[in-house]
Every structure is written in structure tokens, then in C-alpha cells.
Amino acid sequence: MTTILQIDASARVTRSLSRGLTTAFAEHWQKVRPDDTWITRDVGLNPPSAISENWIAAAFKPVDQRTLEQVTALRESDELLAELESADVIVIGTPMYNYGMPSALKAWIDQVIRIGRTFSFDLARGEQPIEPIQTGKILVILTASGEGGFEFGGVHGAQNHLDTAIITASRLLGVSEHHVIRIEYQEFGDDRHQQSKAAAYAAIPQLVEQLSQKVSISAVVV
Numbered sequence: 001m002t003t004i005l006q007i008d009a010s011a012r013v014t015r016s017l018s019r020g021l022t023t024a025f026a027e028h029w030q031k032v033r034p035d036d037t038w039i040t041r042d043v044g045l046n047p048p049s050a051i052s053e054n055w056i057a058a059a060f061k062p063v064d065q066r067t068l069e070q071v072t073a074l075r076e077s078d079e080l081l082a083e084l085e086s087a088d089v090i091v092i093g094t095p096m097y098n099y100g101m102p103s104a105l106k107a108w109i110d111q112v113i114r115i116g117r118t119f120s121f122d123l124a125r126g127e128q129p130i131e132p133i134q135t136g137k138i139l140v141i142l143t144a145s146g147e148g149g150f151e152f153g154g155v156h157g158a159q160n161h162l163d164t165a166i167i168t169a170s171r172l173l174g175v176s177e178h179h180v181i182r183i184e185y186q187e188f189g190d191d192r193h194q195q196s197k198a199a200a201y202a203a204i205p206q207l208v209e210q211l212s213q214k215v216s217i218s219a220v221v222v
Helices: 017-032 053-059 068-073 075-086 103-112 163-173 191-221
Strands: 003-008 037-042 089-095 119-121 130-132 137-144 175-183
Touching (some): 003 075, 017 089, 017 191, 053 068, 068 075, 103 163, 130 163, 137 163, 163 175, 175 191
Parallel strands (some): 003 037, 089 137, 137 175
Antiparallel strands (some): 119 130
């Protein structure tokens, strides 16, 4: 059985394109694999706390040496990490805000990337001291933007600091494979937007089928 963690990051609930994509993805997945475990975390409506000096001190202190205050400072992170660590597939639905990610999603990423939990640090590795502790997770990014051309090599590709930031950070979440489906040109509302929206929804069942076969094979191999 596979565990999927769904993260919704849009500050909007009504008429949110990214939430529409995560809903469609979940519906298609659950039709194909109804027995899988589905965990939802809505950071758009319930943003995680920003990390603090006390949080950082607690995270870098050995577990058996933490004070009660430091244990408390990491309680939210521990809860979010329990969801992440159990997940085989991470589905992130997020809008592009100002060419990057919503602050709530960044807060979630900061809370769940932790030394000793998601990554190890060893200077003996030279210029690459950081290594993820888990590997093999699959990441699906379902996103929406007001402009278009944000794909790699697109007219606005160099301004896409959403996908690139999530994908870069996701390595330390244990992600080994990622997929992106996007809706663009929302602010234009023209044919390009309608075509982009139709293409995104058409791509979801295809991706679900592809990933369903992959996780089924992985389960057999394990």
C-alpha cells in the first residue's frame, strides 16, 4: 500500500486553480488505487510557523540534550515530519506568487528539512557534505500562474523560481523523481489559458496511470 501526502498552498479556496488540480489528481488516484493512504495538509489555510533562533538551536542539538523548551519548539516540525516520512508520493498544489512559492509553502519546507531527520551533514564528504536520509519518493507539483511560458526554455523560464526552488529543496525531502503539471495565463483568461487548463487536466489521468504502475512495481520488488 502506498501513502500519498497532499500539500495545498493556495491562500484562496474558491476558484483556486491549484486546488482544482490537486482535487482532480486525488480523485483519479483514488479510483485507480482506492486502498492507498491519503494524508492532506492545507498550509494555505493553516500556515506553519516560521522557524526561529530557538528552533534552529533545538534542531542542531542532540535529542537527549534538548530542553523542554526546545522539544516544544520542534513539536510542530515533528508532526509535519511524521507525515512526510511516511509518504511515498508527495503532491504539492501551489500557485506562483511573485515568481516564487507562497510563504506558507516555504514555511512548510523549512519546518520539514531538518538535520538528523531528512538529511545528514558530514564534512568528510568534501564539497557535498549534505546527503538526504530517505530516497525514492516521488514528487508531483501541480501549479498555476497568471503569466505563461514558465517551462524550461520558455519565454519566462528564467523567472520561474517556484518549480526550481521546490525541486531543489525536495532532494532533502527524499525525492528522487519529480513531475510538473501547470496551468498558465490565468490573468489573461484567453485561449492560451483555456488550452493550458485543458492540457493540465488531461495530463493528470495519464500521470496517475504512469505513477500507479511504478508504485505497484516498487511494492512487488520490496
